[in-house]
Amino acid sequence: MVEEAKVVLLGSGFSMFGMRAKIALAEKGIKYEYMEEDLANKSPLLQEMNPIHKKIPVLIHHGRPICESLIIVEYIDMVWPNNSPLLPSDPYHKAQARFWADFVDLKVYHASRRVWISKGDEQEVAKKDFLESLKQLEEFLGDKPYFGGDTFGFVDVALIPFYCWFYSYETFGNFKVEAECPKLISWAKRCMQRESVSETLADEKEVYEGILDYKDKFMLN
Amino acid sequence: MSGMAGAGAEAEAEAEVKLLGFWSSPFVHRVIWALKLKGISYEYIEVERYNKSDLLLRSNPVYKKVPVLIHQGNPISESLIILQYIDETWPHNPLLPPDNHHRALARFWIHFGENSIACITDLFLRPCKEEQERASAKKKAEESIRVMEEQCLGDKKFFGGNNITMVDIVYGCLSHWLEGLEEIVGMKLIEPNKFPRLHMWIQNFKQVPVIKENLPDYGKLLLHLQSRTQEYVT
Numbered sequence: 001m002v003e004e005a006k007v008v009l010l011g012s013g014f015s016m017f018g019m020r021a022k023i024a025l026a027e028k029g030i031k032y033e034y035m036e037e038d039l040a041n042k043s044p045l046l047q048e049m050n051p052i053h054k055k056i057p058v059l060i061h062h063g064r065p066i067c068e069s070l071i072i073v074e075y076i077d078m079v080w081p082n083n084s085p086l087l088p089s090d091p092y093h094k095a096q097a098r099f100w101a102d103f104v105d106l107k108v109y110h111a112s113r114r115v116w117i118s119k120g121d122e123q124e125v126a127k128k129d130f131l132e133s134l135k136q137l138e139e140f141l142g143d144k145p146y147f148g149g150d151t152f153g154f155v156d157v158a159l160i161p162f163y164c165w166f167y168s169y170e171t172f173g174n175f176k177v178e179a180e181c182p183k184l185i186s187w188a189k190r191c192m193q194r195e196s197v198s199e200t201l202a203d204e205k206e207v208y209e210g211i212l213d214y215k216d217k218f219m220l221n
Numbered sequence: 222m223s224g225m226a227g228a229g230a231e232a233e234a235e236a237e238v239k240l241l242g243f244w245s246s247p248f249v250h251r252v253i254w255a256l257k258l259k260g261i262s263y264e265y266i267e268v269e270r271y272n273k274s275d276l277l278l279r280s281n282p283v284y285k286k287v288p289v290l291i292h293q294g295n296p297i298s299e300s301l302i303i304l305q306y307i308d309e310t311w312p313h314n315p316l317l318p319p320d321n322h323h324r325a326l327a328r329f330w331i332h333f334g335e336n337s338i339a340c341i342t343d344l345f346l347r348p349c350k351e352e353q354e355r356a357s358a359k360k361k362a363e364e365s366i367r368v369m370e371e372q373c374l375g376d377k378k379f380f381g382g383n384n385i386t387m388v389d390i391v392y393g394c395l396s397h398w399l400e401g402l403e404e405i406v407g408m409k410l411i412e413p414n415k416f417p418r419l420h421m422w423i424q425n426f427k428q429v430p431v432i433k434e435n436l437p438d439y440g441k442l443l444l445h446l447q448s449r450t451q452e453y454v455t
Contacts, residue, residue: 071332
């Protein structure tokens with residue numbers, strides 16, 4: 001039974017989407033209960049709270065679920081606006097932040113997945129797409145310390161969880177992100193100095209081992 | 222600045238807001254409906270689909286697509302982001318609920334709708350070559366529509382309740398455009414006996430004055446969609 005005012009987060013393993021919610025909650029200093037889901041054996045709570053997709057992350061607040069990681073981060077930002085605002089207040093910069101966060105989902109995520117799942121020519125195309133998407137983000141970053149400008153913001157939260165997966169992409173794909181996008185790696189290391197990020201991101205070697213297990217399990221090798 | 226004639230002020234207001242669009246695009250129409258519902262004057266600039274203007278390429282270098290809203294010289298791309306921008310910049314006649322939870326729920330359904338619409342559109346414009354794959358894709362599309370009907374719409378007249386909101390605007394292409402594709406391909410997806418509530422929603426949606434007065438000509442649209450269905454084959 002979930003108490004009304006309690007904040008609960010359902011997440012799983014090395015999901016970068018779950019990490020986004022954790023980072024946002026940590027930035028705001030919100031106490032919450034984290035529940036690890038076994039996606040091979042989904043809990044009744046997950047099935048009740050996200051009946052449409054049965055996916056994590058799910059944030060449960062006042063007993064009601066909020067699904068989809070970027071929607072969750074925006075919700076957190078609106079409900080607790082006083083600490084560490086993540087979205088800019090003016091509509092234009094807010095629109096830009098949403099645009100680039102969506103870009104991470106549309107372009108970075110799908111290309112990155114193809115990098116570790118595919119082989120040969122398909123993998124080469126995936127690598128090219130992945131690096132191209134990171135370069136576009138790097139261009140938007142420019143000389144700013146964060147995507148949010150002087151402060152850590154929405155796009156930073158959207159992208160930084162991928163950093164702990166870079167080692168895996170690089171190992172499977174035989175390339176180095178830093179060689180192509182040095183500014184992005186500087187940005188990532190800057191983010192890692194924030195407790196909300198360093199405490200949340202998974203160990204990159206553990207992520208790699210996790211992917212190897214997954215590939216073995218589903219005979220993707 | 223003070224004492225400016227009404228017509229002059231309106232012209233200036235119109236020049237402040239520009240919309241780059243393509244006449245047949247349902248995504249562009251989302252933006253038109255939102256602007257009209259809020260009574261915002263704007264200058265519409267038609268962009269050629271296969272000969273994209275410098276203005277478009279400069280305003281949306283990432284995706285090079287319409288719609289693009291240009292407000293006070295600032296370009297905003299992606300229809301869902303534009304809709305939220307419009308709602309936040311001109312907060313009267315709000316298109317999203319005021320409370321955080323219902324707003325997050327509306328966003329969830331918008332996201333769900335967007336993904337479902339992509340699958341549904343592919344069914345008509347990019348059909349799978351294998352019969353079995355086509356059947357499987359159709360089943361998946363029908364499942365999404367079932368969810369829309371039962372979980373999102375339920376017993377309400379519109380997704381937003383008694384009046385249309387951003388969710389209805391996003392799902393708007395299931396009317397008119399989907400109807401056109403169904404006619405051309407000869408495959409009815411939203412059958413009245415299978416999905417009575419959604420079918421009713423389509424009729425109600427098209428009767429909303431702002432929507433009714435801002436739909437592309439159906440005959441012209443059919444011709445355009447016909448050529449779109451043939452694009453993938455060739």
